[in-house]
Structures are given as C-alpha cells and as structure tokens.
Amino acid sequence: MPDPLTRRSLLQGSAAAAAAISVSGEAQAAPAGSPQRRKEQQQMNPVGLTVNGREVHLQLDPRTTLLDALREHMHLTGTKKGCDHGQCGACTVIVEGRRINSCLTLAVMHEGDRITTIEGLGTPEKLHPMQRAFITHDGYQCGYCTPGQICSAVAVLEEIGAGIPSHATENLDQIAFSDNEVRERMSGNICRCAAYPNIVAAIREVAEGEKA
Amino acid sequence: MRPFTYSRAASVEEAAKTAATTPGARFIAGGTNLLDLMKLQIETPAHLIDVNHLGLDRIEPTAEGGLKIGALVRNTDLAADKTVRRDYAVLSRALLAGASGQLRNKATTGGNLLQRTRCPYFYDTRMPCNKRRPGSGCGALKGVSRSLAILGTSEACIAQHPSDMAVALRLLDAQVDTASADGSRRSIPIADFHLLPGDTPHIENALKPGELITSVTLPRPLGGTHVYRKVRDRASYAFALVSVAAVFAKDGQTRFAFGGIATKPWRTPAADAAASSGAAAVAEAALSDARPTVHNAFKQRLTARTLASLYRQKGA
Numbered sequence: 001m002p003d004p005l006t007r008r009s010l011l012q013g014s015a016a017a018a019a020a021i022s023v024s025g026e027a028q029a030a031p032a033g034s035p036q037r038r039k040e041q042q043q044m045n046p047v048g049l050t051v052n053g054r055e056v057h058l059q060l061d062p063r064t065t066l067l068d069a070l071r072e073h074m075h076l077t078g079t080k081k082g083c084d085h086g087q088c089g090a091c092t093v094i095v096e097g098r099r100i101n102s103c104l105t106l107a108v109m110h111e112g113d114r115i116t117t118i119e120g121l122g123t124p125e126k127l128h129p130m131q132r133a134f135i136t137h138d139g140y141q142c143g144y145c146t147p148g149q150i151c152s153a154v155a156v157l158e159e160i161g162a163g164i165p166s167h168a169t170e171n172l173d174q175i176a177f178s179d180n181e182v183r184e185r186m187s188g189n190i191c192r193c194a195a196y197p198n199i200v201a202a203i204r205e206v207a208e209g210e211k212a
Numbered sequence: 213m214r215p216f217t218y219s220r221a222a223s224v225e226e227a228a229k230t231a232a233t234t235p236g237a238r239f240i241a242g243g244t245n246l247l248d249l250m251k252l253q254i255e256t257p258a259h260l261i262d263v264n265h266l267g268l269d270r271i272e273p274t275a276e277g278g279l280k281i282g283a284l285v286r287n288t289d290l291a292a293d294k295t296v297r298r299d300y301a302v303l304s305r306a307l308l309a310g311a312s313g314q315l316r317n318k319a320t321t322g323g324n325l326l327q328r329t330r331c332p333y334f335y336d337t338r339m340p341c342n343k344r345r346p347g348s349g350c351g352a353l354k355g356v357s358r359s360l361a362i363l364g365t366s367e368a369c370i371a372q373h374p375s376d377m378a379v380a381l382r383l384l385d386a387q388v389d390t391a392s393a394d395g396s397r398r399s400i401p402i403a404d405f406h407l408l409p410g411d412t413p414h415i416e417n418a419l420k421p422g423e424l425i426t427s428v429t430l431p432r433p434l435g436g437t438h439v440y441r442k443v444r445d446r447a448s449y450a451f452a453l454v455s456v457a458a459v460f461a462k463d464g465q466t467r468f469a470f471g472g473i474a475t476k477p478w479r480t481p482a483a484d485a486a487a488s489s490g491a492a493a494v495a496e497a498a499l500s501d502a503r504p505t506v507h508n509a510f511k512q513r514l515t516a517r518t519l520a521s522l523y524r525q526k527g528a
Binding site: 062084085086099100104105106163164165166169172185188 | 213215216217218220240243244247248251260262264288291292297301304305308309311312313314315317318447448449
C-alpha cells in the first residue's frame with residue numbers, strides 16, 4: 001500500500017523538484033548559502049540536548065536557532081515557524097520549565113538543557129489535558145499557531161501557580177487565575193483565525209480541573 | 213544571518229578579555245533583540261561570546277540598604293522578586309508592561325539596558341539611518357514618525373528608546389556596574405549610561421569596547437506609592453507611545469520618568485518640581501523642550517493625559 005499523501009510529503013516532494021532544477025544550473029560548486037557551502041565556511045559546534053526526555057547530540061552551524069534545530073535536524077515539526085522574529089509565538093517551546101520563543105535563541109546556547117515540545121506534551125493516543133481542552137472548546141481553526149498556544153498555555157498555568165505576576169495583576173502579591181490574566185499572559189501568541197475566546201475557555205477548563 | 217563563531221565565557225574576566233581582543237565580537241545573553249537584528253543583518257557580529265554562565269543571575273541586598281541585580285537576571289525573575297515587588301514596585305510594573313511572557317523569560321537586565329530602538333527606519337535596511345549606517349542620513353525626519361521621540365532628538369536622529377525597564381531604573385537612580393578587559397570595574401549612573409543621539413546616534417551608551425555589564429545597583433527604597441502607566445496601540449505586547457513612571461513619596465519628593473517620547477529614558481527636574489501643582493503642570497514642565505514632528509505631536513497631549521490618569525491611579 002502506498003504511503004498516504006500528507007501535506008508534509010507533498011511539500012518535501014516539491015522542494016526536492018525545485019532543488020533538482022537549481023542544481024542543474026550550478027553544477028560546478030555548491031551554491032552560496034547551501035548546506036554544503038556553509039559547512040565549508042562555518043565553524044560547527046557540538047550540541048547535546050534532552051528533547052522530550054530523549055538525549056540528542058548534533059553538530060550545528062552556530063547560526064542554527066533552537067527552532068531550526070528542532071524542525072530541520074530532529075524533524076520535530078510540531079513546533080511551527082511563523083514570523084521567525086519572536087512576534088507571533090508559533091515557535092513557543094518549554095526550556096528548563098519555561099516557555100520561550102525558540103526562533104530567538106541559538107541551539108548552541110542550550111547545551112545540556114531539557115526541552116519540551118508539543119510532541120513531548122502528549123500524543124494522539126494520550127493527549128495532554130490542555131490538548132484535549134483545545135479540542136473540546138474548538139481552540140483553533142487552521143491549527144498553525146496551536147502547538148505554540150498549547151505550550152504557552154501549559155506554562156502560563158505553571159507561572160500563575162508559582163505566583164509570578166503579570167501586567168493584569170492588580171495586587172502584585174495576589175496572583176490568581178482569571179480570564180483577564182490569561183488574555184494578558186497569552187498576548188505573545190497570535191492566532192490569525194482569532195480563536196481567542198475558545199482558547200481562553202480551554203485554558204480555563206484545565207485551570208479549574210487542576211483546582212478540583 | 214551572516215556567519216559568526218561562538219564561544220562560551222567561563223568568567224567575567226575572560227568574557228571582557230575575549231571581547232576586547234576579538235574583532236567584531238559581541239556579548240550574547242538572552243539574545244531576543246540581538247538575534248532578531250542579526251536575522252535582518254542590521255547586526256553582523258563576527259563572534260558571539262555567550263555570557264549566560266557567569267553566575268550573574270542573583271539578586272542581593274547591598275550594605276547600603278539597596279539591591280544588587282545581576283546582569284543576567286531574567287526580566288520575569290526581576291519582576292517577580294519579592295523585594296522588588298515590595299520596595300521597587302515601579303520596576304516590577306515596568307517590566308511586566310513590556311514584551312511577552314516568552315520574551316521576559318529570556319531577556320536579561322543587562323540586555324534590556326542595551327535594547328535598540330524600534331524606529332522603522334533603523335529596521336528597514338533600504339532606508340538611510342544614521343544609527344545603522346553613520347552618515348547615511350535620517351529617513352525618519354521627513355518620514356513617518358508617529359512612534360518616534362519628541363525629546364532629546366537631534367538633526368541626525370529622532371529614534372525613541374524602547375525600554376520600559378530602563379524608565380523605571382532611571383526613576384530609581386540605578387547604577388550600572390561594569391567590568392573591563394584590564395580588570396577594572398566601575399559604576400555608571402543610569403542618567404549618564406544612555407547617550408543623547410547628537411551627531412553620533414550610533415553611539416548609544418557609555419560602555420567602552422569590551423566592557424561588560426555585571427549588575428545594576430538600586431539605592432535604598434524610596435517608599436511612597438509606585439505607579440507605571442504605559443499607553444500603546446493595543447492592550448498588551450506593544451511598545452509604548454507614552455509611558456510614565458512615578459514615585460509619589462510621603463515627604464513630597466515626588467519624581468517622574470518618561471518612556472516612548474524620548475531618545476533615552478527621560479527625567480527632568482522641572483517636572484518633579486511641578487508635582488504638587490498637578491498633572492497639567494508636570495506635563496508642561498516635562499515637555500517644554502519638546503520638538504515634535506507633524507506625526508508625533510499627539511504625544512504631547514497623550515503625555516498630559518497619561519499623567520492625569522496616573523494622578524487618578526495614585527489617588528485611588
């Protein structure tokens with residue numbers, strides 16, 4: 001039985017076709033900016049990470065962002081590249097227990113760090129409570145921002161639990177869950193489909209479940 | 213990004229020495245601003261020195277009754293610190309008004325002080341910019357300048373300083389502590405740390421080549437009521453159009469600092485002196501030297517209104 005056609009396999013197929021065309025035009029040397037050319041010019045750095053509980057050892061061009069290391073080198077494509085400038089939050093992962101934009105950090109700076117991506121939170125068979133709540137409440141439409149939203153949301157509840165204040169906190173010494181807190185704390189995750197009310201509902205359900 | 217080499221410093225001394233002896237070297241801490249600019253090739257360092265492992269991530273009381281904040285303390289941790297929340301609440305508030313949760317988890321105290329402007333002409337490499345390419349001219353002076361500065365500007369540059377944190381540090385009279393390659397240490401008053409653009413807008417601070425920020429020291433707490441009010445185009449995760457930090461102190465020693473409207477974190481003694489006369493008088497004193505453009509003249513009225521809102525908030 002042939003492999004089912006997925007968006008990923010289709011994209012990879014067309015990328016390979018495009019690459020084949022460009023190679024025929026530049027048969028003499030690897031084109032500038034190509035992986036081969038860069039390896040010749042660039043210092044490569046060894047990097048050891050623990051990603052979703054598994055140890056990974058890579059040799060990376062120091063320019064490689066944590067996001068590109070996850071997607072291109074470890075093939076963990078759940079983490080998404082949106083703006084690549086820290087503005088949209090699609091690339092949010094949890095590093096040493098804290099959510100960060102994986103596009104705005106270099107993989108080489110994370111030697112020895114423990115990283116959790118959407119793939120490490122849950123699986124289709126065993127969903128994380130936040131993943132289940134996003135499904136229950138329709139917390140997405142196209143789904144592109146969703147892995148970042150979910151990683152961020154999981155960390156937001158931990159931040160509230162740890163007593164970390166936010167701009168929405170009225171009294172800096174009284175940190176408690178509220179829809180307002182969620183909206184403020186999730187402002188680094190943009191949803192172009194504007195599923196925001198449903199995202200807040202999903203996070204509220206998990207927060208109430210944790211309290212019960 | 214342009215190619216660069218990478219090393220991890222094991223000590224402050226090593227970091228400063230490497231920076232002073234390696235052409236094109238830059239320190240990297242949180243990296244949230246530097247990497248953004250490197251992707252756009254506005255910053256093109258030849259070598260990055262990772263300073264994340266120097267143990268500069270502690271917050272400690274000083275013998276003088278103040279607080280010493282390590283340069284590598286993350287914005288999240290500084291805003292959440294119990295002493296900062298209690299004694300320097302305006303700093304917590306300013307930090308929490310900036311960026312997003314993800315960015316605050318990475319961004320550092322030292323890095324935030326070195327944050328670069330968000331002037332659109334600085335970011336657009338096809339446009340002239342005296343800050344990005346000295347001598348190339350300023351695209352903003354006759355361009356779209358709605359977000360830019362009305363105070364501290366020059367004929368060469370009207371780029372606004374973007375930081376919220378630095379406005380609170382300016383209000384609190386912080387000192388910026390540094391280490392240099394020759395082993396010397398010094399403390400720079402925050403008022404002297406950021407420089408006015410003048411005719412050299414590419415020189416933004418008092419640091420010498422290779423000089424590393426090691427900590428920021430706050431004097432004894434001022435007491436009083438701390439307020440930070442930020443006005444921006446959306447409710448969260450945007451740079452300030454106008455921000456005002458204030459401490460309304462019990463002994464009448466009220467002080468103000470301003471963000472979003474100036475080329476560096478801004479204070480003026482005349483504004484503080486007008487405190488007892490109310491918001492309108494403070495605004496008038498603070499803005500007497502303002503040089504707005506057609507696009508950003510609205511910031512004058514917005515500053516007055518922000519101050520009025522601040523006075524109401526203080527009273528509540």
